[in-house]
Amino acid sequence: MEPGPRSRPAEPGPCVSASPSAGAALPASGAEPGSRPAAVAAVLPAGGCGERMGVRTPKQFCRVLGRPLISYTLQALERVCWIKDIVVAVTRENMEEMRNIIQRYGHKRVSLAEAGATRHRSIFNGLKALAEDQPDGKLTKPEVVIIHDAVRPFVDEDILLRVVIAANEHGAAGAIRPLVSTVISPSADGCLDHSLDRAQHRASEMPQAFLFDVIYDAYQQCSDYDLEFGTECLQLALKYCHTKAKLLEGSPDLWKVTYKQDLYAAESMIKEKISQEICVVVNTKDEESVGYLLKEALRNELNCINITSTPLDLPGRDTQNFLMAQCYSFIHVNVVSSDSHETQRFLSIIEESSLPLLYPVVVVLVCFLDFTLVPLTQKMESLVWIRDLAKEVKKSNVLLSGLLINHSQLALTV
Known part of the structure; x- marks a missing residue:
């Protein structure tokens, strides 16, 4: 059973524009090449059920050293003072638990949106929350939005800044890593059909960043099939807005907590950082x-x-x-x-x-x-x-x- 809450430390706690044409991939007029836009927000899809982890608790709420995994991810984003808003898309049944996490660990600049049935629907709902006019002025439309996974807690400011700057210049950008294993394609009878040259391909990781109008326009044009079965946001920007993403080499720390053993690896990394x-x-x-x-x-x-x-x-x-x-x-x-x-x-x-x-x-x-x-x-x-x-x-x-x-x-x- 958890200890009761104590008083929390104060945490340091704004976004423009009109829709470009579908092919727009350039930063807003007047933006300096290589510069970071003034208005940056982040969307974290957190509606998964953790099926691959094989536990009842959704993996984003699994505890590492007594603290929910998603809290570490929020902390990593909150350390970056130029990220003004963080929208977490969480299922209705987990909404109250997420509010408790925000309160218990003193998270600021975090707003909640209801997750959809799939990853893409959750991201779309998070983008809608940023796009809509907020009566209380809590959220404002950003120039660039970061999309990151709730279960990748080890993201640092360097890669966040690099993908944001690249997205500001190219319209979209994402972190990549070398493939660890060779990708093969099996035939219908379960035999090897062909394999890919590992040196010619990369694993797509998070974070990714987009000009807000580019990715929001892409989601508005998405087919139901894309929203239901798609996983790659960069592909949506290419398919619907003809925006070719800039790919940036990420660090080994960008891995995603997916399986139960990953929780032990995450615990070890957190202990090392603490020490x-x-x-x-x-x-x-x-x-x-x-x-x-x-x-x-x-x-x-x-x-x-x-x-x-x-x-x-x-x-x-x-x-x-x-x-x-x-x-x-x-x-x-x-x-x-x-x-x-x-x-x-x-x-x-x-x-x-x-x-x-x-x-x-x-x-x-x-x-x-x-x-x-x-x-x-x-x-x-x-x-x-x-x-x-x-x-x-x-x-x-x-x-x-x-x-x-x-x-x-x-x-x-x-």
């Missing part, structure tokens, strides 16, 4: 401070780790935003060792977020003392305080360790 990110939190913006120097030293020593630095002297609500990246390892640098309320405030923010509900959060508290000026009793008080605090926050799944560093000695050796 390779450290957020250094300092209570000063001074680039000459020991906190900044420590961050730079860590960056040099741990070259495989993604290190970010976030000053803690921000207004309370803004301070929570760095938790958006779902980092689970923190180094909190307390330049003024006696200023314990900063540490307690930081730990309170973590405890009130969704992070410790899912996995242990590791925090290393670094306090600087000038041992030539600080009496032994104060050193011992600092050690006892850190120990007692570690015992307290461990109840909330936060693992705290402490370091006391001789500030004067460090300053001499840096």
Whole structure:
């Protein structure tokens, strides 16, 4: 049974045009070649039942490390600040569960549309939601729309940006990967008819991106057969709008969670990503401070780790935003060792977020003392305080360790 909801961190939370002719494949007039359009949205079809996975729960709602798979995908898209709207097409019976996921994990910029009976019908419904005038102004028509799978959680900003820019120039674009296996065609009697040269073909992956008017026009012209049995959006743009998609090599991370064993692979990748990110939190913006120097030293020593630095002297609500990246390892640098309320405030923010509900959060508290000026009793008080605090926050799944560093000695050796 799931733990009850806690208060969530705030997440960072607009689109034009008239229909071109069916053959239009060029960006809107005035768009710079190689530039990203101002208005970008995304559509995620999430109406599948997970038949190939062989489980009752639709695969997009299967839990990986305690969290629904689709939540990871939404998180990956929400990290990209220039994606203004995300429309998830979900079946009517799963609509309430999707709303609960959005609320529980603090997702923003996400709207829901009702999924259709097939993948193409779900995408079409998502596009309709973006095309229609919204009375409350929540959704606006984009220039470029990204289509992505709800069960491909490892998409990064680089490939999203590349397909969007290419779609802005060519009308359509999609990620591809080399074929792993040779494709063969069997005859009616179950014998080999012919095989394809693997080097001459590619696997179509997601994400894909389109000028909105191109893909929306293509879906409006679609036959019932296409909507029922088709799978390839790029083919629809070619067939109905004569728009040849630009194909871009994608990374191995773009694979789709399809079978039950894929959930274990996804779990392993998520754990690896978690272990390779450290957020250094300092209570000063001074680039000459020991906190900044420590961050730079860590960056040099741990070259495989993604290190970010976030000053803690921000207004309370803004301070929570760095938790958006779902980092689970923190180094909190307390330049003024006696200023314990900063540490307690930081730990309170973590405890009130969704992070410790899912996995242990590791925090290393670094306090600087000038041992030539600080009496032994104060050193011992600092050690006892850190120990007692570690015992307290461990109840909330936060693992705290402490370091006391001789500030004067460090300053001499840096």
